[in-house]
Amino acid sequence: MGCNGNCGGCTGCARELVLTEPEIGLLRELGQIPFLPVARQLGDLTPVYLEAGDREQMSLVLQALEKKGLISLDYDKPLAGMERAYAAYPIRGSMALTERGQKVLELMEYQGIQPE
DSSP: OOOOSOOTTOOSSSSOOOOOHHHHHHHHHHHHSSOEEEEEOTTOOOOBOTTSSOHHHHHHHHHHHHHTTSEEEETTSOOTTOTTTTTTOSEEEEEEEOHHHHHHHHHHHHHTOOOO
């Protein structure tokens, strides 16, 4: 039984990782600021990051990076001072690079990979 590339939770049997420009941008931001705020509504698993432009697009970016195993979203560890900006969101937490995310970021910097 070999890999067919359709694993729902797969994090890397394929030797290729495809990242969009917004994903690269957020990885780079997390490379400079180790923890960023994230929030969500009660009963809704959609992550919200208000510090970036398009809220809907950023939500998709967060979900994609988490699924790729590059960031972790932790709603048990809110950042101090986010109460005002995220007042509309009762569930607050933080995001950070995973070990895999850190390795990918280091590899991108080593190879000089820039968003197009």
